[in-house]
Amino acid sequence: MAKIPPPLWLLAEVTHSCPLQCPYCSNPLELVPKKDELDTETWLKVLHQARKLGAAQLGFSGGEPLVRKDLEVLVGEARKLGYYSNLITSGVGMDAARVEKFRELGLDHIQISFQADDASLNDYLAGTKAFQHKLDMARAVKASGYPMVLCFVIHRQNMHRVAQMLDLAVELQADYVELATTQFEGWALANRDHLLPSLEQVRAAERVAKSYQEKLKGQMRIYYVVPDYYEQRPKACVAGWGRVFLAVAPDGLALPCHSARSLPGLELHNVREHDLDWIWYESSAFNYFRGEAWMKEPCRSCDEREKDFGGCHCQAFKLTGDPKNADPTCAKSPHHHLIGQAIDTSQLNLISSKPLLFRKR
Protein backbone atom coordinates (compact mmCIF):
# COMPACT_ATOMS: atom_id res chain seq x y z
CA MET A 1 0.00 0.00 0.00
CA ALA A 2 1.09 3.58 -0.62
CA LYS A 3 2.84 5.49 2.13
CA ILE A 4 0.43 6.76 4.78
CA PRO A 5 0.18 10.56 4.62
CA PRO A 6 0.39 12.60 7.84
CA PRO A 7 -2.74 14.11 9.37
CA LEU A 8 -3.20 17.79 8.51
CA TRP A 9 -6.39 18.48 10.45
CA LEU A 10 -6.98 17.96 14.14
CA LEU A 11 -10.53 18.34 15.38
CA ALA A 12 -10.52 18.74 19.15
CA GLU A 13 -14.04 18.02 20.36
CA VAL A 14 -13.35 19.36 23.81
CA THR A 15 -16.82 18.74 25.22
CA HIS A 16 -20.25 17.48 24.23
CA SER A 17 -21.92 19.94 26.61
CA CYS A 18 -23.85 22.68 24.87
CA PRO A 19 -26.27 25.35 26.06
CA LEU A 20 -28.20 24.88 22.79
CA GLN A 21 -30.37 21.90 21.88
CA CYS A 22 -30.36 21.95 18.08
CA PRO A 23 -32.22 18.95 16.69
CA TYR A 24 -29.77 18.77 13.74
CA CYS A 25 -26.75 18.21 16.00
CA SER A 26 -24.33 15.64 14.59
CA ASN A 27 -23.06 14.60 18.01
CA PRO A 28 -23.93 11.03 18.99
CA LEU A 29 -27.20 10.40 20.84
CA GLU A 30 -25.09 9.06 23.70
CA LEU A 31 -23.27 12.23 24.69
CA VAL A 32 -20.01 11.94 26.61
CA PRO A 33 -20.77 13.09 30.17
CA LYS A 34 -18.70 15.90 31.66
CA LYS A 35 -17.06 13.63 34.21
CA ASP A 36 -15.48 11.57 31.40
CA GLU A 37 -13.89 14.54 29.63
CA LEU A 38 -10.12 14.79 29.19
CA ASP A 39 -8.38 17.17 31.58
CA THR A 40 -6.33 20.17 30.46
CA GLU A 41 -3.02 18.37 30.68
CA THR A 42 -4.15 15.55 28.42
CA TRP A 43 -5.52 17.99 25.84
CA LEU A 44 -2.14 19.79 25.85
CA LYS A 45 -0.47 16.44 25.23
CA VAL A 46 -2.87 15.81 22.31
CA LEU A 47 -2.03 19.21 20.79
CA HIS A 48 1.71 18.51 21.03
CA GLN A 49 1.51 15.03 19.58
CA ALA A 50 -0.75 15.96 16.67
CA ARG A 51 1.36 18.97 15.74
CA LYS A 52 4.45 16.80 15.71
CA LEU A 53 2.64 14.40 13.39
CA GLY A 54 1.97 17.27 10.99
CA ALA A 55 -1.46 18.67 11.83
CA ALA A 56 -1.56 22.36 10.88
CA GLN A 57 -5.26 23.13 11.06
CA LEU A 58 -6.88 22.82 14.45
CA GLY A 59 -10.60 23.05 15.13
CA PHE A 60 -11.94 23.57 18.64
CA SER A 61 -15.40 22.13 18.49
CA GLY A 62 -17.95 20.27 20.57
CA GLY A 63 -20.69 20.57 21.85
CA GLU A 64 -19.91 24.15 22.67
CA PRO A 65 -16.16 24.56 23.22
CA LEU A 66 -16.68 27.79 25.18
CA VAL A 67 -18.12 25.67 27.99
CA ARG A 68 -14.55 24.56 28.77
CA LYS A 69 -13.01 26.97 31.25
CA ASP A 70 -9.52 25.97 30.09
CA LEU A 71 -10.13 26.84 26.44
CA GLU A 72 -7.87 29.89 26.75
CA VAL A 73 -5.00 27.65 27.90
CA LEU A 74 -5.46 25.36 24.91
CA VAL A 75 -5.75 28.28 22.47
CA GLY A 76 -2.54 29.84 23.77
CA GLU A 77 -0.63 26.59 23.48
CA ALA A 78 -2.01 25.97 19.99
CA ARG A 79 -0.57 29.27 18.77
CA LYS A 80 2.83 28.53 20.32
CA LEU A 81 2.90 25.20 18.53
CA GLY A 82 2.16 26.82 15.16
CA TYR A 83 -1.38 25.63 14.57
CA TYR A 84 -3.88 27.69 12.64
CA SER A 85 -6.70 27.46 15.13
CA ASN A 86 -10.42 27.72 14.44
CA LEU A 87 -13.07 28.13 17.10
CA ILE A 88 -16.36 26.65 15.98
CA THR A 89 -18.98 28.07 18.27
CA SER A 90 -22.60 29.03 18.79
CA GLY A 91 -21.36 32.26 20.39
CA VAL A 92 -23.09 31.36 23.65
CA GLY A 93 -20.55 31.63 26.46
CA MET A 94 -18.68 34.42 24.66
CA ASP A 95 -18.44 38.10 25.51
CA ALA A 96 -16.41 40.91 23.97
CA ALA A 97 -13.66 40.52 26.58
CA ARG A 98 -13.27 36.83 25.82
CA VAL A 99 -13.03 37.57 22.08
CA GLU A 100 -10.26 40.05 22.85
CA LYS A 101 -8.48 37.53 25.06
CA PHE A 102 -8.60 34.90 22.31
CA ARG A 103 -7.15 37.43 19.92
CA GLU A 104 -4.23 38.17 22.29
CA LEU A 105 -3.62 34.46 22.72
CA GLY A 106 -3.40 33.97 18.96
CA LEU A 107 -6.66 32.27 18.00
CA ASP A 108 -6.85 32.67 14.22
CA HIS A 109 -10.53 32.45 13.43
CA ILE A 110 -13.94 32.31 15.04
CA GLN A 111 -16.89 30.76 13.22
CA ILE A 112 -20.30 31.58 14.66
CA SER A 113 -23.26 29.43 13.78
CA PHE A 114 -26.80 30.69 13.37
CA GLN A 115 -29.92 28.56 13.34
CA ALA A 116 -31.88 31.11 11.28
CA ASP A 117 -31.97 34.77 10.29
CA ASP A 118 -34.61 35.85 12.76
CA ALA A 119 -35.03 35.55 16.49
CA SER A 120 -38.14 33.42 16.71
CA LEU A 121 -37.05 30.65 14.33
CA ASN A 122 -33.45 30.77 15.55
CA ASP A 123 -34.43 30.46 19.19
CA TYR A 124 -37.05 27.79 18.50
CA LEU A 125 -34.44 25.61 16.76
CA ALA A 126 -31.75 26.33 19.35
CA GLY A 127 -34.15 25.50 22.16
CA THR A 128 -33.09 28.66 23.95
CA LYS A 129 -32.95 32.44 23.55
CA ALA A 130 -29.69 33.04 21.77
CA PHE A 131 -30.26 35.09 18.61
CA GLN A 132 -29.59 38.57 19.93
CA HIS A 133 -26.45 37.40 21.70
CA LYS A 134 -25.21 35.76 18.48
CA LEU A 135 -25.66 39.06 16.64
CA ASP A 136 -23.74 40.90 19.34
CA MET A 137 -20.94 38.34 19.28
CA ALA A 138 -20.70 38.34 15.48
CA ARG A 139 -20.22 42.12 15.66
CA ALA A 140 -17.66 41.78 18.47
CA VAL A 141 -15.67 39.24 16.43
CA LYS A 142 -15.62 41.54 13.41
CA ALA A 143 -14.76 44.59 15.54
CA SER A 144 -11.72 42.88 16.98
CA GLY A 145 -10.25 42.42 13.50
CA TYR A 146 -11.10 38.80 12.82
CA PRO A 147 -12.48 37.75 9.47
CA MET A 148 -16.15 37.07 10.10
CA VAL A 149 -17.21 33.56 9.26
CA LEU A 150 -20.87 32.66 9.67
CA CYS A 151 -22.39 29.24 9.36
CA PHE A 152 -26.07 28.64 8.79
CA VAL A 153 -27.08 25.02 9.13
CA ILE A 154 -29.96 24.59 6.72
CA HIS A 155 -32.72 21.99 6.54
CA ARG A 156 -36.40 21.75 5.74
CA GLN A 157 -37.49 24.07 8.55
CA ASN A 158 -35.36 27.07 7.57
CA MET A 159 -34.25 26.51 3.98
CA HIS A 160 -36.90 28.82 2.55
CA ARG A 161 -35.10 31.72 4.19
CA VAL A 162 -31.66 31.42 2.59
CA ALA A 163 -32.00 34.86 0.96
CA GLN A 164 -32.77 36.45 4.33
CA MET A 165 -29.82 34.60 5.89
CA LEU A 166 -27.51 36.02 3.25
CA ASP A 167 -29.00 39.49 3.75
CA LEU A 168 -28.19 39.18 7.44
CA ALA A 169 -24.64 38.10 6.56
CA VAL A 170 -24.27 41.20 4.37
CA GLU A 171 -25.58 43.41 7.16
CA LEU A 172 -23.04 41.87 9.55
CA GLN A 173 -20.26 42.36 6.95
CA ALA A 174 -19.38 38.68 6.94
CA ASP A 175 -16.31 37.63 4.97
CA TYR A 176 -17.31 34.00 4.59
CA VAL A 177 -20.71 32.37 4.85
CA GLU A 178 -21.30 28.68 4.89
CA LEU A 179 -24.76 27.38 4.06
CA ALA A 180 -24.35 23.84 5.25
CA THR A 181 -27.17 21.43 4.74
CA THR A 182 -27.63 19.13 7.72
CA GLN A 183 -25.66 15.91 7.50
CA PHE A 184 -27.81 13.09 8.75
CA GLU A 185 -25.77 11.78 11.65
CA GLY A 186 -26.56 11.53 15.36
CA TRP A 187 -29.48 13.70 16.43
CA ALA A 188 -30.05 14.85 12.86
CA LEU A 189 -30.61 11.27 11.70
CA ALA A 190 -33.12 10.72 14.51
CA ASN A 191 -34.94 13.83 13.26
CA ARG A 192 -34.58 13.12 9.56
CA ASP A 193 -38.31 13.17 8.81
CA HIS A 194 -38.46 16.73 10.16
CA LEU A 195 -35.26 18.02 8.60
CA LEU A 196 -34.75 16.48 5.17
CA PRO A 197 -35.50 19.21 2.62
CA SER A 198 -37.41 18.62 -0.58
CA LEU A 199 -35.73 18.69 -3.98
CA GLU A 200 -37.55 21.95 -4.75
CA GLN A 201 -36.16 23.53 -1.57
CA VAL A 202 -32.64 22.37 -2.37
CA ARG A 203 -32.72 23.74 -5.91
CA ALA A 204 -34.35 27.01 -4.84
CA ALA A 205 -31.71 27.55 -2.15
CA GLU A 206 -29.02 26.75 -4.70
CA ARG A 207 -30.38 29.41 -7.08
CA VAL A 208 -30.44 32.00 -4.32
CA ALA A 209 -26.90 31.10 -3.20
CA LYS A 210 -25.64 31.37 -6.82
CA SER A 211 -27.17 34.77 -7.39
CA TYR A 212 -25.67 36.12 -4.14
CA GLN A 213 -22.31 34.57 -5.03
CA GLU A 214 -22.30 36.55 -8.28
CA LYS A 215 -23.59 39.72 -6.69
CA LEU A 216 -21.09 39.65 -3.82
CA LYS A 217 -18.01 38.45 -5.69
CA GLY A 218 -14.86 39.85 -4.09
CA GLN A 219 -16.77 40.98 -1.01
CA MET A 220 -18.16 37.87 0.64
CA ARG A 221 -17.47 34.23 -0.08
CA ILE A 222 -20.49 31.96 0.03
CA TYR A 223 -20.19 28.20 0.29
CA TYR A 224 -23.33 26.22 -0.35
CA VAL A 225 -22.99 22.61 0.71
CA VAL A 226 -25.49 20.51 -1.24
CA PRO A 227 -27.03 17.70 0.79
CA ASP A 228 -25.61 14.36 -0.31
CA TYR A 229 -29.13 12.88 -0.40
CA TYR A 230 -29.68 14.91 -3.58
CA GLU A 231 -26.41 14.12 -5.32
CA GLN A 232 -25.57 11.19 -7.56
CA ARG A 233 -22.20 10.53 -5.96
CA PRO A 234 -21.23 10.41 -2.29
CA LYS A 235 -19.02 12.95 -0.57
CA ALA A 236 -15.41 11.97 0.04
CA CYS A 237 -16.05 11.76 3.75
CA VAL A 238 -13.30 13.50 5.79
CA ALA A 239 -11.29 13.57 2.52
CA GLY A 240 -10.70 9.85 2.90
CA TRP A 241 -10.36 7.71 6.01
CA GLY A 242 -7.04 8.15 7.81
CA ARG A 243 -5.66 10.44 5.09
CA VAL A 244 -6.06 14.00 6.39
CA PHE A 245 -8.38 14.17 9.36
CA LEU A 246 -8.00 13.18 12.98
CA ALA A 247 -10.65 13.87 15.61
CA VAL A 248 -10.34 13.47 19.34
CA ALA A 249 -13.62 13.09 21.22
CA PRO A 250 -14.30 14.66 24.64
CA ASP A 251 -13.41 11.40 26.41
CA GLY A 252 -10.15 10.96 24.49
CA LEU A 253 -11.19 8.46 21.83
CA ALA A 254 -9.24 9.13 18.64
CA LEU A 255 -11.60 9.00 15.67
CA PRO A 256 -10.92 8.81 11.92
CA CYS A 257 -14.23 10.63 11.42
CA HIS A 258 -16.24 12.32 14.09
CA SER A 259 -19.09 9.79 13.84
CA ALA A 260 -16.82 6.72 13.80
CA ARG A 261 -17.78 5.85 17.37
CA SER A 262 -20.98 4.30 16.05
CA LEU A 263 -19.30 1.81 13.68
CA PRO A 264 -19.30 -1.87 14.63
CA GLY A 265 -16.09 -3.89 14.53
CA LEU A 266 -13.88 -0.88 14.92
CA GLU A 267 -11.45 -0.99 17.82
CA LEU A 268 -10.96 2.66 18.75
CA HIS A 269 -8.14 3.78 21.02
CA ASN A 270 -7.89 6.46 23.63
CA VAL A 271 -5.25 9.18 23.79
CA ARG A 272 -4.99 8.51 27.53
CA GLU A 273 -3.39 5.15 26.79
CA HIS A 274 -1.82 5.51 23.36
CA ASP A 275 0.39 7.96 21.54
CA LEU A 276 -1.27 9.66 18.54
CA ASP A 277 1.63 8.60 16.33
CA TRP A 278 0.80 4.94 16.98
CA ILE A 279 -2.93 5.57 16.70
CA TRP A 280 -2.56 7.31 13.30
CA TYR A 281 -0.07 4.95 11.67
CA GLU A 282 -0.46 1.61 13.42
CA SER A 283 -3.89 1.20 15.02
CA SER A 284 -6.38 -1.06 13.31
CA ALA A 285 -9.11 1.62 13.41
CA PHE A 286 -7.18 4.16 11.33
CA ASN A 287 -6.10 1.46 8.88
CA TYR A 288 -9.57 -0.08 8.61
CA PHE A 289 -10.68 1.81 5.49
CA ARG A 290 -7.27 2.85 4.19
CA GLY A 291 -6.48 1.66 0.70
CA GLU A 292 -8.95 -0.40 -1.31
CA ALA A 293 -8.68 -3.94 0.04
CA TRP A 294 -11.83 -3.49 2.16
CA MET A 295 -13.99 -2.44 -0.80
CA LYS A 296 -16.91 -4.43 -2.11
CA GLU A 297 -18.73 -3.95 -5.39
CA PRO A 298 -19.67 -1.50 -6.82
CA CYS A 299 -16.78 0.43 -5.22
CA ARG A 300 -14.07 -2.14 -5.93
CA SER A 301 -14.26 -1.75 -9.71
CA CYS A 302 -15.55 1.83 -9.79
CA ASP A 303 -13.41 4.30 -11.70
CA GLU A 304 -14.28 7.01 -9.17
CA ARG A 305 -13.09 5.08 -6.12
CA GLU A 306 -10.04 7.29 -5.70
CA LYS A 307 -12.23 10.35 -5.74
CA ASP A 308 -14.80 9.55 -3.04
CA PHE A 309 -13.29 6.42 -1.39
CA GLY A 310 -16.75 4.86 -1.23
CA GLY A 311 -18.27 7.85 0.58
CA CYS A 312 -19.34 7.89 4.21
CA HIS A 313 -18.94 4.56 6.02
CA CYS A 314 -21.08 5.74 8.94
CA GLN A 315 -23.91 6.50 6.54
CA ALA A 316 -23.45 3.13 4.84
CA PHE A 317 -23.71 1.43 8.23
CA LYS A 318 -26.68 3.44 9.50
CA LEU A 319 -28.70 2.94 6.32
CA THR A 320 -27.60 -0.50 5.04
CA GLY A 321 -26.24 -2.23 8.14
CA ASP A 322 -22.72 -2.71 6.73
CA PRO A 323 -20.09 0.07 6.78
CA LYS A 324 -18.23 -1.64 3.91
CA ASN A 325 -21.14 -1.16 1.55
CA ALA A 326 -21.01 1.81 -0.81
CA ASP A 327 -22.52 4.93 0.69
CA PRO A 328 -26.17 4.62 -0.43
CA THR A 329 -26.23 8.26 -1.57
CA CYS A 330 -24.26 6.95 -4.59
CA ALA A 331 -26.56 6.23 -7.53
CA LYS A 332 -24.46 3.11 -8.25
CA SER A 333 -25.21 1.65 -4.82
CA PRO A 334 -27.65 -1.29 -4.79
CA HIS A 335 -29.13 0.41 -1.71
CA HIS A 336 -29.67 3.78 -3.38
CA HIS A 337 -33.46 3.27 -3.24
CA LEU A 338 -33.21 3.80 0.54
CA ILE A 339 -32.36 7.44 -0.11
CA GLY A 340 -35.38 7.84 -2.37
CA GLN A 341 -37.55 6.19 0.27
CA ALA A 342 -36.24 8.51 2.99
CA ILE A 343 -37.03 11.51 0.80
CA ASP A 344 -40.52 10.20 0.00
CA THR A 345 -41.27 9.37 3.64
CA SER A 346 -40.17 12.73 4.94
CA GLN A 347 -42.15 14.55 2.24
CA LEU A 348 -45.36 12.55 2.64
CA ASN A 349 -45.22 12.52 6.37
CA LEU A 350 -45.33 16.27 6.69
CA ILE A 351 -46.66 16.11 10.20
CA SER A 352 -44.49 13.38 11.58
CA SER A 353 -45.86 11.05 14.20
CA LYS A 354 -42.60 11.45 16.12
CA PRO A 355 -42.07 14.87 17.70
CA LEU A 356 -38.96 16.87 16.86
CA LEU A 357 -36.27 15.66 19.23
CA PHE A 358 -34.17 18.41 20.79
CA ARG A 359 -30.72 17.28 21.82
CA LYS A 360 -29.77 17.02 25.46
CA ARG A 361 -27.58 19.71 26.94
Next chain:
Amino acid sequence: MSELNLTSVPKLAAGYRFQWEEVQQTHVLLYPEGMVQLNDTAAAVLALCDGQRNVQTLIADLERDYEIEGLQEDVLQFLVQAQAEGWIRYG
Protein backbone atom coordinates in the same frame (compact mmCIF):
# COMPACT_ATOMS: atom_id res chain seq x y z
CA MET B 1 -9.80 47.50 -2.81
CA SER B 2 -6.99 49.16 -4.73
CA GLU B 3 -5.58 47.70 -7.91
CA LEU B 4 -2.26 46.20 -8.75
CA ASN B 5 0.48 48.48 -10.07
CA LEU B 6 4.19 48.80 -9.38
CA THR B 7 3.64 51.14 -6.44
CA SER B 8 0.89 49.17 -4.71
CA VAL B 9 1.84 47.44 -1.47
CA PRO B 10 0.62 43.85 -1.13
CA LYS B 11 0.00 42.10 2.16
CA LEU B 12 -1.68 38.90 3.21
CA ALA B 13 -5.45 39.23 3.59
CA ALA B 14 -6.90 39.24 7.11
CA GLY B 15 -7.08 35.76 8.53
CA TYR B 16 -4.31 34.35 6.31
CA ARG B 17 -1.06 32.97 7.71
CA PHE B 18 2.04 32.00 5.74
CA GLN B 19 4.41 29.48 7.29
CA TRP B 20 6.85 26.63 6.74
CA GLU B 21 5.54 23.15 7.55
CA GLU B 22 8.32 20.80 8.60
CA VAL B 23 6.38 17.54 8.15
CA GLN B 24 5.12 18.50 4.68
CA GLN B 25 8.49 20.07 3.77
CA THR B 26 6.69 22.96 2.14
CA HIS B 27 5.45 26.48 2.72
CA VAL B 28 1.72 26.73 3.21
CA LEU B 29 -0.91 29.40 3.37
CA LEU B 30 -3.41 28.83 6.13
CA TYR B 31 -6.85 30.43 6.32
CA PRO B 32 -10.18 29.69 8.02
CA GLU B 33 -10.53 25.91 7.81
CA GLY B 34 -8.25 25.64 4.80
CA MET B 35 -4.66 25.26 3.67
CA VAL B 36 -2.82 25.68 0.37
CA GLN B 37 0.54 24.05 -0.25
CA LEU B 38 2.72 26.52 -2.11
CA ASN B 39 5.35 25.89 -4.73
CA ASP B 40 8.73 27.57 -4.26
CA THR B 41 7.96 30.51 -6.52
CA ALA B 42 4.64 31.28 -4.84
CA ALA B 43 6.29 30.99 -1.43
CA ALA B 44 9.12 33.33 -2.40
CA VAL B 45 6.67 36.02 -3.53
CA LEU B 46 4.24 35.64 -0.63
CA ALA B 47 7.09 35.83 1.88
CA LEU B 48 7.65 39.38 0.65
CA CYS B 49 3.99 40.44 0.73
CA ASP B 50 4.54 42.02 4.12
CA GLY B 51 2.61 45.27 3.82
CA GLN B 52 5.93 47.16 3.79
CA ARG B 53 7.44 46.98 0.32
CA ASN B 54 5.73 47.90 -2.93
CA VAL B 55 5.56 45.64 -5.96
CA GLN B 56 8.55 47.25 -7.64
CA THR B 57 10.76 46.74 -4.59
CA LEU B 58 9.41 43.22 -4.16
CA ILE B 59 10.46 42.31 -7.70
CA ALA B 60 13.89 43.93 -7.27
CA ASP B 61 14.43 42.06 -4.00
CA LEU B 62 13.47 38.75 -5.57
CA GLU B 63 15.75 39.32 -8.56
CA ARG B 64 18.61 40.14 -6.19
CA ASP B 65 18.00 37.25 -3.78
CA TYR B 66 17.64 34.65 -6.52
CA GLU B 67 20.16 36.25 -8.89
CA ILE B 68 17.69 36.15 -11.78
CA GLU B 69 16.54 38.99 -13.99
CA GLY B 70 13.28 39.67 -15.77
CA LEU B 71 10.90 38.35 -13.10
CA GLN B 72 8.43 41.20 -13.43
CA GLU B 73 5.93 39.49 -15.70
CA ASP B 74 5.81 36.26 -13.69
CA VAL B 75 5.45 38.09 -10.40
CA LEU B 76 2.67 40.34 -11.69
CA GLN B 77 0.86 37.35 -13.07
CA PHE B 78 1.11 35.56 -9.72
CA LEU B 79 -0.08 38.62 -7.80
CA VAL B 80 -3.17 38.88 -9.99
CA GLN B 81 -3.91 35.24 -9.28
CA ALA B 82 -3.23 35.61 -5.55
CA GLN B 83 -5.60 38.55 -5.33
CA ALA B 84 -8.29 36.64 -7.22
CA GLU B 85 -7.89 33.78 -4.72
CA GLY B 86 -8.34 36.27 -1.89
CA TRP B 87 -4.87 35.60 -0.46
CA ILE B 88 -3.55 39.15 -0.66
CA ARG B 89 -4.81 42.72 -0.48
CA TYR B 90 -3.33 46.09 -1.32
CA GLY B 91 -3.37 48.88 1.16
